Amino acid sequence: MSEQTSDEKYLLQSVNNALAIIDVLCEHDNLGLAELASYMNLGKSTVFRLLYTLQRKGYVSKDRNSKYHLSFKFARIGTIVTKRSELIELIHPFLMELSALSGETAHLVTWHSDTEIIFVDKVIGTATISMQSMVGFTRTAHMTATGKALLAYSSPEVVGTYMELAPFIMQTPKS
Template sequence: MINDIEKKKYILSSVDNVLNLLNLFFDYEELTVNDMARLLSISRSTAFRFAVTLENKGFLAKTDHASYRLGLNLFSLGMLAYNRMELVSVIHPHLQNLAEESGETCHLAMLDDAVHVMFIDRALGTNQLKMETALGYRQYAHLTATGKAILAYQSEQTVNQYLKQAGFPQLTQHSLPHAAALLQVLDAIRQAGYACDDEEAEDGLTCYAVPLLDVTGRSYGAVSISGPTTRMKKNKESHIQRLQTLVASVSKTLIP
């Protein structure tokens, strides 16, 4: 564990100044470059470079009168962090019950960016052989049951963006080979109401997932049960039913 004194050795002054600049917006709705330079005691040219860089990444937005305000990317990040914390706090007890009932490892996942899904919570199963995906693990959405469940209930624009940006690596002989195959799978998911990773990311592992939907029918996450293929297929119907029961219960208390 790094203490506060040691930590100072690793702090980058330029990054620290940029973050201090963003912190100014807790007190000011808009700031000019001159304001930034004065409040941070840095040169105007440095403040200008910081502002332009942040604007380029969408963290600041330039107004018509040459000042800056917070950009939409900061709002998106804040909402993402809030939703993740809220989801975990509400869903974790349900995940824990699901893991105990099914004996398998259960996950909560959300889209992390345009092409990746991230596992943000889990409850380990009670069976001896279990899947132990690390929290924070990211993977192409179409290589996971949770990712496909989420994609199936996203807008056409989001899916098209995914198809343009995602790679289709063949991790196993069952991995989806191309965009056309994924589109067929997404249609099938919408018909069935659940998604399956049938050894598409790792040989011997199968996963079933059900999406979490908001009031508009769009997905904001997914929950899953994962385990060894033989055991999962034997209990497929009961696993999917448990997932659907969990989602129905959560929807009564949490709908973004």
């Protein structure tokens, strides 16, 4: 029997698995039961029960081809989180001003994990060419200008952890 860390003993496996389904559906839209079970390395009966529960609570929907996707409930939740965020309330006026002065889209980005950033707010600029992004979008930090800025002003400890954990995979000819 493997030893658990002190935090892991409080982890509810069923809740963890249900949230993992949501994470998979964030990455891959319209997946069938077998596909989800394969991604999660779980049995189809377990995944079915989790999906059934998520569907009954309105978090996932199933189309006529028996493919699952996230429901619009997440849009509502995102709106609630955004409206309740003190950080966004504080920073949004500055994003508006920055966007108005530059004509560019202005983003508010923060750390999502040791290696990923998350876009938490944006104001669309008037420039004809702009970066396509959306609130909730996550990326490996060194793959974005905002992530590079966060890394540039991070402590040596944060950068050291990043260098150990980040996947340095070439995704463009210049990356």
